[in-house]
Amino acid sequence: MKIAQVTPLYEAVPPKLYGGTERVVAHLTDALVDLGHDVTLFASADAQTRARLVPVRDQAIRLDPAPLKSDLAAHMVMLSEVLARAEDFDVIHFHTDMVQFPMFERYADRTLTTLHGRLDMKDIDGVYELWPQFGLVSISDDQRRPLPFANWKATVHHGMPSDLYAFSPKSSGYLAFLGRISPEKRPDRAIKIATALNMPLKIAAKVDAADKAYWETSIKPMVDGNPLIEFVGEIGDHQKSAFLGGAEALLFPIDWPEPFGLVMIEAMACGTPVISFKCGSTPEVIEDGETGFLVDTLEQAIAAAGRAHLLDREAIRTRFELRFSATAMARRYLDVYADLLAKRPFAETPLDDVVTPLRPYEDKSFAIGA
Amino acid sequence: MKIAQVTPLYEAVPPKLYGGTERVVAHLTDALVDLGHDVTLFASADAQTRARLVPVRDQAIRLDPAPLKSDLAAHMVMLSEVLARAEDFDVIHFHTDMVQFPMFERYADRTLTTLHGRLDMKDIDGVYELWPQFGLVSISDDQRRPLPFANWKATVHHGMPSDLYAFSPKSSGYLAFLGRISPEKRPDRAIKIATALNMPLKIAAKVDAADKAYWETSIKPMVDGNPLIEFVGEIGDHQKSAFLGGAEALLFPIDWPEPFGLVMIEAMACGTPVISFKCGSTPEVIEDGETGFLVDTLEQAIAAAGRAHLLDREAIRTRFELRFSATAMARRYLDVYADLLAKRPFAETPLDDVVTPLRPYEDKSFAIGA
Numbered sequence: 001m002k003i004a005q006v007t008p009l010y011e012a013v014p015p016k017l018y019g020g021t022e023r024v025v026a027h028l029t030d031a032l033v034d035l036g037h038d039v040t041l042f043a044s045a046d047a048q049t050r051a052r053l054v055p056v057r058d059q060a061i062r063l064d065p066a067p068l069k070s071d072l073a074a075h076m077v078m079l080s081e082v083l084a085r086a087e088d089f090d091v092i093h094f095h096t097d098m099v100q101f102p103m104f105e106r107y108a109d110r111t112l113t114t115l116h117g118r119l120d121m122k123d124i125d126g127v128y129e130l131w132p133q134f135g136l137v138s139i140s141d142d143q144r145r146p147l148p149f150a151n152w153k154a155t156v157h158h159g160m161p162s163d164l165y166a167f168s169p170k171s172s173g174y175l176a177f178l179g180r181i182s183p184e185k186r187p188d189r190a191i192k193i194a195t196a197l198n199m200p201l202k203i204a205a206k207v208d209a210a211d212k213a214y215w216e217t218s219i220k221p222m223v224d225g226n227p228l229i230e231f232v233g234e235i236g237d238h239q240k241s242a243f244l245g246g247a248e249a250l251l252f253p254i255d256w257p258e259p260f261g262l263v264m265i266e267a268m269a270c271g272t273p274v275i276s277f278k279c280g281s282t283p284e285v286i287e288d289g290e291t292g293f294l295v296d297t298l299e300q301a302i303a304a305a306g307r308a309h310l311l312d313r314e315a316i317r318t319r320f321e322l323r324f325s326a327t328a329m330a331r332r333y334l335d336v337y338a339d340l341l342a343k344r345p346f347a348e349t350p351l352d353d354v355v356t357p358l359r360p361y362e363d364k365s366f367a368i369g370a
Numbered sequence: 371m372k373i374a375q376v377t378p379l380y381e382a383v384p385p386k387l388y389g390g391t392e393r394v395v396a397h398l399t400d401a402l403v404d405l406g407h408d409v410t411l412f413a414s415a416d417a418q419t420r421a422r423l424v425p426v427r428d429q430a431i432r433l434d435p436a437p438l439k440s441d442l443a444a445h446m447v448m449l450s451e452v453l454a455r456a457e458d459f460d461v462i463h464f465h466t467d468m469v470q471f472p473m474f475e476r477y478a479d480r481t482l483t484t485l486h487g488r489l490d491m492k493d494i495d496g497v498y499e500l501w502p503q504f505g506l507v508s509i510s511d512d513q514r515r516p517l518p519f520a521n522w523k524a525t526v527h528h529g530m531p532s533d534l535y536a537f538s539p540k541s542s543g544y545l546a547f548l549g550r551i552s553p554e555k556r557p558d559r560a561i562k563i564a565t566a567l568n569m570p571l572k573i574a575a576k577v578d579a580a581d582k583a584y585w586e587t588s589i590k591p592m593v594d595g596n597p598l599i600e601f602v603g604e605i606g607d608h609q610k611s612a613f614l615g616g617a618e619a620l621l622f623p624i625d626w627p628e629p630f631g632l633v634m635i636e637a638m639a640c641g642t643p644v645i646s647f648k649c650g651s652t653p654e655v656i657e658d659g660e661t662g663f664l665v666d667t668l669e670q671a672i673a674a675a676g677r678a679h680l681l682d683r684e685a686i687r688t689r690f691e692l693r694f695s696a697t698a699m700a701r702r703y704l705d706v707y708a709d710l711l712a713k714r715p716f717a718e719t720p721l722d723d724v725v726t727p728l729r730p731y732e733d734k735s736f737a738i739g740a
Contacts, residue, residue, distance in 0.1 A: 057493070064492070066492040068488070068490060068491040068492060069491060069492040069493050070491050070492070070493040070494050070497075071493075072442070072467075072468065072469060073468060073491075073493035073494040073496060073497045074492075074493040076468065076471070076472070076496075076497050076500070077493065077496035077497060077500065079472075080496075080500045097442075098442065098443060098446065099442060101446070102446070102472040102473045103472045118438070120438060121438040121439060121440050121443075122434070122436040122438060122439040122440070122444075123427070123439050123440040123441075123443035123444040123447065124440050124443040126443060126446075126447035126450075127440075127443045127446050127447060130446070130447065130450050
C-alpha cells in the first residue's frame with residue numbers, strides 16, 4: 001500500500017527528548033515499512049526513518065534556536081507539499097489534529113487523522129462538526145468521550161518496538177515513578193504508596209518550568225525527609241529499560257483523563273506490572289490481575305503494589321508483544337487503511353496492488369534459460 | 371460598500387487591557403460605519419462595535435478562564451462562518467495573518483489581509499510564496515522588508531479615534547515612557563536621556579513575566595537610586611490622555627524593528643512630540659522637526675529631548691488628525707477596497723451600488739400625488 005505519514009513538526013521523528021506523538025509516528029512508520037509497505041514520511045529533516053523522507057523543514061520546531069518562528073506557517077508549508085503529491089498515495093495519515101482539514105477536503109476519503117491529545121477542550125467540537133468527512137482514529141476509547149459525534153473510524157492503541165526495551169525476568173525490589181512532576185500525575189500518591197509499604201521508590205521525572213512551584217512546595221518536602229524516596233531526575237531513552245525493568249511495579253497514579261500513557265506499555269515491555277488508578281485510558285491498557293492492577297483508592301493502590309510481585313512478568317511481556325508492539329499497532333492501522341480503500345467509491349489503485357496474488361507473478365523476460 | 375472585518379480572537383474588540391491588533395480593528399470598523407458603509411464584524415461576543423456583529427465565540431480567548439482551549443479551532447470555526455457568508459460582501463478584510471488562506475482560495479480576489487506583526491520570522495515566507503493570490507496590506511513600509519516579494523497592495527498606517535485623546539496645549543514639564551519594560555523597548559535609554567537633562571521622567575509600563583529578570587537586574591536599580599525617575603506601573607486607557615498630554619515629550623527609544631508603534635500616534639493626539647530612534651516604522655510616523663525628532667544616538671536623543679518644548683503642539687495634533695486619525699485610516703482602506711473591486715474581472719455588485727448616480731433615483735411608485 002502507498003502510505004503517507006504526516007507528523008507534527010514540533011519534535012524530531014523520533015524526538016530527541018520528550019514528545020509522545022512524534023515517537024509514535026516514528027515507530028508506526030518503521031513498522032509499516034517492515035511489513036512491506038511503501039511509506040513516505042513528511043517531517044523535519046532531522047527525522048530518522050526507514051521510510052522515504054520528504055523533509056519539509058530543516059529541523060523540528062521546539063529545539064530550533066531561531067528566535068522567531070511560526071508553527072502554523074511551518075505546518076501549512078508541509079501540508080502544501082503533501083497536497084501536491086496527494087495523488088501518489090492510497091492513504092494519507094495525518095497526526096496533525098485539524099490544521100489539514102481545509103486543504104484536504106477534496107481528498108478527505110483517502111485520509112485518516114489520528115488525534116493524539118485530550119479532546120475535552122473548548123472550541124474543538126465546532127471543527128469536528130464542520131469537517132465531518134474526515135475519518136478519525138482515537139488512541140483510546142476513553143479519549144473519544146468529549147466528542148462522541150465525531151467521525152470515528154477506529155481506536156488504535158499505541159505500540160512500541162519490541163526490541164527497544166529488554167525483558168527483565170526479575171525485579172530489584174523497588175517501586176518506580178516515571179514522568180513529569182505535575183499535579184495531575186500525582187507523584188504525591190506514589191510517595192504515599194511506597195511509604196505505607198516501607199518500600200523504596202525511585203522517581204525519574206523532569207520538572208517543567210510550569211511545575212516548579214508544585215515541586216518546591218508539595219513534592220520536594222515529601223522527598224527530602226524520606227529515606228525511602230530517591231529522586232533520580234530526568235532519564236533518557238537508553239536508561240528506561242534498566243529503570244523500568246528493575247522495578248517491582250510501575251506506579252501510575254494519575255488524576256486526569258490521559259488519552260494514552262506510553263509509560264504503561266514501556267513498563268510492560270520490560271515485564272514490569274503497572275499499578276494504575278482507573279482514569280482515562282488506563283482500564284483499556286492494564287488487564288487487572290494480569291499485567292497490573294487497576295485501583296480506585298490509595299488503600300487499594302497500596303494493597304496492589306504489595307501484591308505486584310505475584311504477577312507473572314513473562315506473561316506481561318507476552319501481552320505487551322501481542323497488544324502493544326509497534327507491529328501490532330501497524331497491523332491495526334493497516335486494517336483501517338484497508339477499510340478506507342474498500343469504501344472509496346472508485347478506487348484508483350488497481351486491484352493487483354492491493355491484493356497479494358496467490359501465485360507470484362512470473363516475469364518471463366528475466367527467466368534464466370528461457 | 372459591504373465590508374466584512376475579521377479579527378483575531380485573542381482579545382476583545384477593542385481589548386479590555388492590551389492588544390494592538392484588536393484595538394485597530396475596533397477603530398477601523400467604527401470609522402467605516404461612520405463613513406456610511408455596511409460593515410459586518412466577525413469577532414467574539416464581547417466586542418463593542420457600531421457595525422453588525424457576528425459573534426463567533428462567547429468571549430475573547432486570552433482572558434477566557436476555560437482551562438483548555440484551542441486557538442486554531444476557534445479561528446477555523448470563525449472562518450467557516452465568514453465563508454458561509456462570503457457572497458454577501460464586496461470585500462472581506464482579514465486581520466488574522468495566514469490561517470484563512472486555504473479556506474478562501476476561491477474568494478481570494480475579494481479579500482484583503484492586513485499583517486499586524488513582524489515578518490522577520492522563520493517559516494512564514496513559504497506561506498506567502500504558496501498563496502500569492504491574497505492581497506496584503508502592511509502597517510508600515512518598513513514592515514515589508516523581510517518579505518519584499520509578497521503581494522503587497524498598500525501600506526496603511528494605523529489610526530486612532532480623534533476624540534479618544536484630549537489635546538493638551540501645554541506640558542507639565544516631564545518626559546514620558548509608555549510601554550513594556552523589555553530590552554527591545556530600551557527604558558534604560560529613556561532613563562539616561564532624562565538623567566542627562568536633569569528632567570523628571572515618568573515611566574508607565576507593565577512588566578511581563580518574561581521580562582521580570584530584566585526589570586530586576588537592569589532597570590529597577592536605575593530607577594531606585596534616581597529621584598528624577600518615577601515608575602507609575604501600568605496605566606489604563608482612561609489614564610493615557612493625562613499621562614501623555616502632560617509630557618513635554620514621549621521618549622520612544624526602541625531597538626527593534628517595530629512594525630508600528632501605536633503609542634507614537636497616541637502622544638501626537640495629545641499634542642506631545644515624540645523622540646524616536648530611527649528604527650522600524652518610526653521614520654514613517656514621526657516627521658523630524660515637526661511632530662518630534664528622529665535620532666540615531668543617545669547624544670542626539672538628549673539634545674532632541676531638550677529641544678522638544680520648541681515644537682508646536684497644536685501643529686502636532688493637526689498632523690495626527692490628518693495622518694493618523696481612525697477616519698484617515700478608514701479612508702485609506704476604502705481606497706484599497708475600491709482598487710480590489712475595480713480589478714475584479716467580473717464584479718458581482720451592480721454598478722449602481724458602487725457608483726453614486728448623479729441624480730438620485732426617483733421612485734415614482736411612492737411619489738405623493740402621482
